[in-house]
Amino acid sequence: MASDSTSLIKGAGVPAPANYKNDLQTFETGLMTFIAQHGLPTDNVLVPVTERLRVFGNVEDVLALLEYDHKQKSIYVSKFIAAAASGLFDAALNYLWDETIHELRKRIVRYDLEYFFDLAVTNPDKRKKLSTEEDLSRLDDNELIRGASEMGLISDLGYKHLDYIRYMRNWASAAHPNQNQITGLQLISWFETCVREVITLPETNATAQIKTLLANMKAHALDVTGAKQVSGFFVDLTQDQSNNLMAGFFGIYTNDTSLPLARDNVKLLAPVLWPLVGEPMRQNFGVKYGQFTANNDATKAKWAREFLDGVGAASYIPDTIRAAEIGTAVEELLAAHRGFNNFHIEPSFARRIESLVGEKGLVPSTIAERYVEALVEVFLTNGHGVAWTAEPIYQRLLAKLDSNQALLAVLSFRKMTITSKLQFKLCKQKYLELVALAKTKVTSPQGSDLLNIIEGYKPPLEHMRGESKLMEKVNAITKSLGF
Secondary structure (H helix, E strand, O other): OOOOOOOOOOOOOOOOOOOHHHHHHHHHHHHHHHHHHOOOOOOOOOOOHHHHHHHHOOHHHHHOOOOHHHHHOOHHHHHHHHHHHHOOHHHHHHHHHHHHHHHHHHHHHHHOHHHHHHHHOOOHHHHOOOOOHHHHHHOOHHHHHHHHHHHOOOOHHHHHHHHHHHHHHHHHOOOOOOOOOOOHHHHHHHHHHHHHHHHOOOOOHHHHHHHHHHHHHOOOOOOHHHHHHHOHHHHHOOHHHHHHHHHHHHHHHHOOOOOHHHHHHHHHHHHHHHHHOOHHHHHHHHHHHHHHHHOOOHHHHHHHHHHHHHOOOHHHOOOOOHHHHHHHHHHHHHHHHHOOOHHHHHHHHHHHHHHHHOOOOOOOHHHHHHHHHHHHHHHOOOOOOOOOOOHHHHHHHHHOOOHHHHHHHHHHHHOHHHHHHOOOHHHHHHHHHHHHHHHOOOOOHHHHHHHHHHHOOOOOHHHHHHOHHHHHHHHHHHHHOOO
16 A cells, blocks of 8 residues: 555645645644633544554555546545544544445345345344335344345455444444544555445356346246256355345245246246255245244245245244244344344343243254354354343353254354354453353264364464364264254
8 A cells, every 4th residue: 555644635636735744733733722722621532643644645545446436426435534634533434334334235226125135134024024225224234234245245254344344333433432542554444345345346256147037037937948047057156145045035935025927936946946055044944934824924924835835845844833933032132132222122032032942941953053053142242242131041041052052052153143253352252151161061072072173273263264174074063963
């Protein structure tokens, strides 16, 4: 990146100030004098000029990544730069996040809004209330970036970085009262991340193919030959992509507003994709059918049963409704945990789950993996603090896990949502507590060896998911456990 700290508008046809540092210092002195005259605090209000110059010494290189037409519409980028120049880095971070979320919403709308809602919103009651572009504002930022990641609009690495920036925006920006200090290099690094990983990130081939397929199948009827042709790329999808596309098919089929031709197309395509879908996702469709039944949503239950029958998945329908009730309770708990007021509203949802699993902690196999991973997510905290009233409940629920479930809890770092949490100090601490608990329960030699490897892992814990040899062992043992 450039090192010229005085060239703010180089190349724009306007000469840069001769001594921008002095100009900033003069402005700051006058402003602080005015504030002091009115008896207001002046300490720790503005970031030092030296930190601001670090931003402007590098900002042109990041701005060069944006197309001219995009810059013309980027009002939040202008506000980001203005806030940075004024020494209000907390406000600048807020504006940067506003620009990122604004752009992410536009990309989602251009892609497929219904598909996004199907992936991002797992609670059936909430999902049926969402259908328009305006409804995107009803989702929190966590749901937005997680859904965009599952769609392929941001990469795994991008998700991890954005999750961290979201965390900093929540706890170190002007979005909440705080006294945290943000450096110039941090701010410019976050700006570059948002530009590269969201605003200018091109679609992958698979993402583009899925986008085209979803658009065509809602508008044009397929026959057997056409379905065979358009489904040719299915074999090249990763399992996550296959799972997400099947979730999109399920959403189309159970959506009350879907046209008959769209459902007919799903009938042709879903059986082709089904063999490539992972076992947990298959079980999830059965649980959703149970949720529709439990909620007395007869129409959606009818469509869901037709879908399951169409792919030969009647065996995934839950034997009892309890699995559906636990599934609904899990989604409500996660929604509470991921919200701003989680410390206050999370405990009631935790108590609901505790009552459903009972004294013995019995969880139907169809919901076991989802239940365990959700329990891990809430136990690891949001990285900022512990929900003290809910914490004892989570400890009791973890204590009730059997040997396989305890091992699965530790291995949940294989999911991006858990791995991303491990970049935060408090989450790492809670994860190590989880490993210690699992060591008292896991008795198999293979499981014990894996726990020892994880306990002795030297690099940062969030890097484990990228270790190919470790992940081979993780995948082998989870497969042997039936997950």
